[in-house]
Structure formats: C-alpha cells, structure tokens
Amino acid sequence: QVQLVESGGGLVQPGGSLRLSCEASGFTFSNVAMSWYRQAPGKERELVASITNAGRRTVYADSVKGRFTISRDNAKKTVYLQMNTLKPEDTAVYYCKAVVWNYEYWGQGTQVTVSS
Numbered sequence: 001q002v003q004l005v006e007s008g009g010g011l012v013q014p015g016g017s018l019r020l021s022c023e024a025s026g027f028t029f030s031n032v033a034m035s036w037y038r039q040a041p042g043k044e045r046e047l048v049a050s051i052t053n054a055g056r057r058t059v060y061a062d063s064v065k066g067r068f069t070i071s072r073d074n075a076k077k078t079v080y081l082q083m084n085t086l087k088p089e090d091t092a093v094y095y096c097k098a099v100v101w102n103y104e105y106w107g108q109g110t111q112v113t114v115s116s
Contacts, residue, residue, distance in 0.1 A: 001026050002024075002025070002026040002027050002098065002100055002105045003024070003025045003026050004022055004023070004024050004096050004097070004098060004105055004106065004107035005022065005023045005024075005107055005108070006020060006021065006022045006094065006095065006096055006107040006108065006109060006110040007020070007021050007022075007023075007110060008020040008021050008110060009093075009094060009110030009111045009112045010111075010112070010113070011113045011115065012086055012112070012113070012114055013114070013115070013116050014086060014087060014088060014114055014115075014116055015085060015086065016086050016114070017082070017083060017084045017085075017086065018083045018086065018112060019080060019081070019082050019083070020036070020080065020081040020083065020094055020096075020110060020112070021078055021079075021080055022034070022036075022078065022079045022080075022081075022096030022107055023076075023077060023078050024077045024078070024079070024096075024098060025077065027098065027100045029074055029077040030053060030054070030074040031053055032053055032098050032099065032100060033050060033051065033052050033053050033098075033099070034050070034051055034070075034072060034079040034096060034097070034098055035047060035048075035049065035050040035051075035096065035097045035098075036048040036049050036050075036070060036079070036081045036094060036095070036096055036097075037094070037095045037096075037097055038090075038092035038093065038094045038095070038112075039092055039093050039095070039109075040089075040091060040092040040093075043092075045095070046061065047059075047061055048060070048061050048064055048068065048070075048081065048094070049061065049064065049068055049069075049070035049081060050070070051070045051071065051072055051079065053074075054074075055071065055072050055074075058070050063089075064083075064090075067083065067084050067085045067086075068081060068082065068083050068084070069081070069082040069084075070082075079096055081094065083112070086112075086114045087114060088114045088115060089114075090112060090114050091112060091113050091114050091115070092111075092112060093109040093110065093111050093112075094109060094110050094111075094112055095107050095108075095109045095110075
C-alpha cells in the first residue's frame with residue numbers, strides 16, 4: 001500500500017536550517033508529483049512547495065520563496081524540503097502528499113518548531 005514517511009523535523013533557533021525528508025513506497029514514485037504542506041496550530045493546512053515527477057518544475061508559497069527548496073531523488077523514492085533562514089512563523093507540522101490514481105495520500109507529519 002502507499003506509504004509516506006516524513007523525518008527531519010525538530011527544534012531550531014530563528015535563522016537556522018532543517019532538511020525534511022519524505023520516503024515513499026507502494027507506488028511508482030517517478031510518475032507522481034509530490035508536495036509539502038504544513039499546518040500550524042489553529043490554522044488550516046497550507047501548501048508549502050510542490051515538485052513535478054521528474055523534478056523539472058517547482059512551485060512555492062510566497063511566504064517561503066527564497067528560503068525553502070524542494071527536491072527529489074527518484075532512485076531513493078524520496079522528496080526533500082531544505083528550509084533555511086527559518087522564522088518562528090514557520091513553526092508547524094509538515095506533511096508530504098502524493099496523489100496516486102486521483103487519491104490523496106498523506107504522511108504522518110513531522111513537527112518543526114522555530115524558537116529561541
């Protein structure tokens with residue numbers, strides 16, 4: 001079955017960096033665009049970044065442009081989110097998402113906390 005497992009979250013000071021990973025299984029990873037979302041307490045889940053199946057095109061939320069980079073390694077079936085210059089408002093649970101045969105699959109999420 002489809003599984004998405006995120007890792008790499010944690011506590012970081014403002015201005016710091018983290019790299020999130022999402023390892024996929026159960027589908028042909030190289031055929032599927034991947035996305036990162038986040039949800040802060042009391043807020044709706046929002047799109048952070050997306051990447052096409054071959055990695056040629058990416059999309060970012062305005063709030064993270066220039067600071068975050070999405071990438072993927074199709075051989076490892078993994079999508080990454082490099083987060084630099086982190087701000088307290090980046091604090092959220094981060095999820096990866098795949099749409100396989102028109103069905104949305106989500107990982108369990110990884111907590112990112114930006115605080116001094």
